[in-house]
Amino acid sequence: MTGGDAAEALRSSLLRIDRSLVSLIAARLNIADVLGGVKRSEGMPVYDRARELTVASLLADEARSLGVPDSLIKEIYFMLARESRCRQLYCPEALRVAFYGYGRMARMLAGMMSHGGCWVAITGRNPEKAQEAARAVGARYMEPRRAIDWADMLVYAVPSTAVPELLREHLPMLRESMLVADIASVKTPLVEKIALLLGEGSPEYVSLHPLFGPLSCPAGENVAVVPVRLEGWRPRLEKLFTGLGLNPVYVTAEEHDRVMAVNQVLHHLVYDLYREAARILHEKLEIDPGRSKELVTWSLKKTENIAARLEQLHSVVEEIRRENPYTEEVFKALSQALQRLAEAQAGDS
Template identity: 30%
Template sequence: MSEINDLRRQIEDIDDQIVKLIVSRFELVKKVGEIKKEKNLPVTDEKREEEVRQRWILLARRYGLSESFVDTFLPILFSYSKIYEVNSAKKRRIVLLGYGGMARALASLFKLTKQEVVITGRDLLKAEKLSNEFNFVTMDILNAIRWGELIISTFPPAVLLSDFSSKIYSNIKGKIFMDISSSKNLVFPYIEEKSLKENFIYVSIHPLFGPYIYPVGERVAIIPSKSSNDDVVKDLVKFFRDNGLYPLVTTLEEHEKAMAIVQVIPHFYLLALSESINKLSKELDIDFSKYQTTNFREVYKLIRKINDIKDVIMEIQSLNPYADKARELGVRELNNLYNELLEKKK
């Protein structure tokens, strides 16, 4: 046992060195973030990340380290590095309407950048629970929107189109209102009309990431409306960039077409794949969990994530104006592949 204890002490000494080196790396990353902010550069640099990844793989090969370790460890390192790159942004008075997963994701981001945030909604107990998690404040909705400068709604489309939200629209004159709906075909023209009638500024946004905390470096789509102008859009681009996101200014049509490709088709396939796996495993009477390949594990993680937010996924499938076309094409290509494989068996 004395030999094992001696080896463990050596391991602990190495652990100390590893932690110190990681802290030193993060300190350098922080300085990089300061320079990026001065030069108005985005936090995420995908080209640089790939360069670092390739260098790590070369080092792994040189020293006999598994490449799978590199692919597991580096995303974590990149993620936390981005957190260190984010600097305190100009303080804005932000109201988050809602308290679900995406509200939590945005709250965590604004906590990093030391924003002033009020979280509110129809259930103030739920709002207060989320507020307490990040040491923010809860108010009733009307007081919150009177206080706020930027109003970000995480409500689902049905709520945004309801009489409940109409009361909000009539009380935000002169303020900036944003929704985060994935599919905007119904929501956008409705709120745009409300903004012109009630004299508030409407800019629709779509955070292009899931409901996880500290989404530093992720992308956010920005869709101006008739009630916004170039100055407002430029201000919001700077706001999101200062808060660690990569803003993409787009149009409603371009956004919906893009979502048909990056959301509708993949989600459609994954939902069908989920059902196919479950039914085939029952028909073949086999527990496939013991035989998962690396690729299957990654795909199955996605399937579980999709099933966790199935209501949202089905909402996108229903509301995206190009969804029918996307699904028809998807089914057609599956049939083409199926027939191609049948031909090869002949």
């Protein structure tokens, strides 16, 4: 047998194994689908982090015993686990949810709830955009007044600065039995205004912050929950999170914004700082763009991907930076950090 024949025979063996892997994955997902039905009927959580970590550790031990990289096995397992979660989403009750807004986050959350069996409507000032969004995610379109009258839960998926005025406009139409929510990324200024608007007979209100971008399926991710007025609706909301595989993190508006000053404002600014400094240096050092791409490192590729994604979310990033009450402190901290690093560099030389 020639070297070429041997290689072809081995490739055929690899293909047979790969096809077997595909069959095994299909079988696993089929079982996950059945398990999803059990979770739905029993009200069980879609996401069980402790179990996933235990299984990942078990598989990693087995991989090492067979001489297989445990990091590879963990990566494959968590990908399969995420896919399984996303196939198991469910709405724990016949909940009617109306989204006022039709951006990426509204579409993602509406699609997720619709996939899980909730009744979902999308509405807004622009009927054409709302209709298009509804078609895209398998929801229905309703004009605003009808959507408010129909919904058990109304979610404002608009810029935070627009929420108070919308709530003021809609309050006469809202029922005390409803839950009203927003998904704004900055809480303190918004929650203060909302609290002033809510009076006797007003519906309960919760300010949510999904701590993820518009992912294809965020099951397993965290959601910050600021309970402006959340009593009767709290257990229903928690059951909804359970069915959607989301983890609620209860927090005050003030603590949320302090943490997000670091986890969002600073994070975004660092990438902006990198992009701006890179532009300056490319020009000053006369770096050829083509050569720069040829010599890019693996870690820089990841940085560039995140920077490009944040560039696409420019309006959201700007809103977070503008509205967070601690943004000025973030700029001061960045300046201090740069000064300290410069001093340390000067001291080393």
